[in-house]
Amino acid sequence: MRQKLLILYLQNSALDSPIVGWTRYDGDTVAPPVSGDEDEPPYATGLDALRDGWRAIQFSALEPQPGELNYQPGWQSFEVIMEKIVETPR
Amino acid sequence: MKQLGTGEMIRFVRDGFLKLEGLLPWDLCDAFRAAYVADCTDDRSGRARLPVVAWGTPLTDAFDDNDVLSRVFSLPELAGAIHSLLGPNCKVDHHVMHIREPNQGVSQHLHCDAMIDAREAAFDVQIMIYPQNMTREMGGTLVIPGSHTRKAGETSIARYQNLAGQVQLTGPAGTVLILHHNLWHAGRRNASNSVRAMYKMRLNPTGSQTGHWDMSDYDAAKARAPKPLHSPATCKHDIQAKLSFFHPWADARSAHLDIVQRTRLWRLLSGDEDFSVHHFLSRLENEPA
Numbered sequence: 001m002r003q004k005l006l007i008l009y010l011q012n013s014a015l016d017s018p019i020v021g022w023t024r025y026d027g028d029t030v031a032p033p034v035s036g037d038e039d040e041p042p043y044a045t046g047l048d049a050l051r052d053g054w055r056a057i058q059f060s061a062l063e064p065q066p067g068e069l070n071y072q073p074g075w076q077s078f079e080v081i082m083e084k085i086v087e088t089p090r
Numbered sequence: 091m092k093q094l095g096t097g098e099m100i101r102f103v104r105d106g107f108l109k110l111e112g113l114l115p116w117d118l119c120d121a122f123r124a125a126y127v128a129d130c131t132d133d134r135s136g137r138a139r140l141p142v143v144a145w146g147t148p149l150t151d152a153f154d155d156n157d158v159l160s161r162v163f164s165l166p167e168l169a170g171a172i173h174s175l176l177g178p179n180c181k182v183d184h185h186v187m188h189i190r191e192p193n194q195g196v197s198q199h200l201h202c203d204a205m206i207d208a209r210e211a212a213f214d215v216q217i218m219i220y221p222q223n224m225t226r227e228m229g230g231t232l233v234i235p236g237s238h239t240r241k242a243g244e245t246s247i248a249r250y251q252n253l254a255g256q257v258q259l260t261g262p263a264g265t266v267l268i269l270h271h272n273l274w275h276a277g278r279r280n281a282s283n284s285v286r287a288m289y290k291m292r293l294n295p296t297g298s299q300t301g302h303w304d305m306s307d308y309d310a311a312k313a314r315a316p317k318p319l320h321s322p323a324t325c326k327h328d329i330q331a332k333l334s335f336f337h338p339w340a341d342a343r344s345a346h347l348d349i350v351q352r353t354r355l356w357r358l359l360s361g362d363e364d365f366s367v368h369h370f371l372s373r374l375e376n377e378p379a
Contacts, residue, residue: 007249012342020339023251035197036232036278038252065343071374073240073347075247 002027004084006054008046009076013062016047021076028086046080054082091170093304100332102175103355106238106270113167114219114264118158122221125158126187127287136187136287147182149293162219163291171268174303175215175359176295183214183292190229190280190287197229197279199248202272203292206243211358212295213238214271219289223263228286229278230259231267236337238270239351240344247274253339300361314365329356333367346370 009021019041025033043049050056058081065074094102102108114122130136141159143152149172153160163169172180203216224230234253258278259267269275271292280286312325323331333352336345353371357363366372 009250009253009339010341019254020341021250021253023249032196033251034195034279035200035251035276036256036258037197041252041254068347071347071350071371073344073351075240075242075344076250077341077343 001085001087004028004086006049006082008080010046010078013078016045018045019043049082054084057081057083091173092166093170094174095304096308096327099303099359100327100329103352104333104335105235106273107233108268110167110266112262112264113266118161119221119263121158127221130189132189136189140185140187143182143185145183149180149182152182168266172293176293177297177299177302179296180293181296183294185291188277188288192280192283192285194280198277199245200250200274200276201245202242202274206241207272214292214294216269216271217291218267220265221263221287224260225282226258226260227282228284229280232276232278233257234274234339236348237274238272239348241272255338299358310362314362317368319368330367
C-alpha cells in the first residue's frame, strides 16, 4: 500500500471554503514533485476533496498567529492534509 | 533616466514586483548572451563569467565601461526604476547567474532569498534579467504576487507548490523583473529543449527611499482623502482601491494584514504619514488619550 497526500490551503478555517493553494506528494510515483506548474486547484473547496474520497488527517490549529497583534501577516493560515491509500503496485 | 510613475509604484506596492517586458534591445541581449551565457552548462560556469563585484560597491562603480552589464544598468528605464525604488547611490549586494539545462524534471522550492528580514520599512530590490525569449515550458521564475508582505526565510515556505494567482514568467528576450527582496519565488523546471539563463542582481539602498519616483501626477491630499470601501475614486489612480486588493492565494485572515503592510510601504515611498487605505491602519492607530 502507498500513500498519496494532497495538502490544501483554504481561504478560512472552514473545510467548505475555497482552496487558495495546493500541494501534492504521491508515494505511488517516482516523479519528483513540481512547484508552480498548475493553474487551477484540484477542487473548488476542501469539502469537495473529501467528497472525492480524500481523507483529512490533519488540520492546522485554530490559534492566534505570532506577529498578528503587530499586524504582521503570517503565511498560509488554514492547512488541511489529506490522504488516499492506493493498493496497486507501482 | 526615466523614473517610475505613480501607477507603476502602486503596482509594486500591491504586487511586490514589476515586469519590464523586452526592456533590453536585441543587440544588447545578443551581447549579454555572448559575454556571460554562451557555452555555459550550469550555475557554476555561468557565475564564473561574471565580473567579481564586492558587496557594498556603489552600482555606478560596479562595472567597467566596456562590460555589457554597464550598458544594461545604464538603460534609462532600468536606472530610473532602481532610482525610484531605492533612491540615489544604491550599492551592490551580490549578483549571480542561474543556468538551467533543458528537459529537467526538478523545480526549485518556493523561497525567499536569504534569511528572514526583520526590517520594518527599508527594502532591497532584486533585478532579474532574461536574455532569451522565455516560454512557459522553459520554466521561468515563478512569483507569488503580493507575497512581499509575508516575511519568510529561505525555504521555510517550500511546502507550498501551487498558490492561486501565481505568475509564471514568460516574455521576449530582454525582459526584466524587479522584485521586492521578500517576494516569494522559485525557478520552475525547464521542460523545454533550450538552455535557460537568468541573471540576478540584489541592490541595497543607502538612504531614504522616500519620494524618488515621478510624482508629477501624484496629489497626496486626494490620495489620502477618507474613502469608504467600494466608493468612487478620490484621486487619479484610486490608490486606496488598488492597495486594498485581495490576492487570490491569500486567506481572509492575513489578507487584511497585507493591506496594513501595503499602507506602511506606501507611506515610506510617498512620505505621507497620514495615508491610509480606507480606515484599515488609521483605525488601529486611534488611541485617544
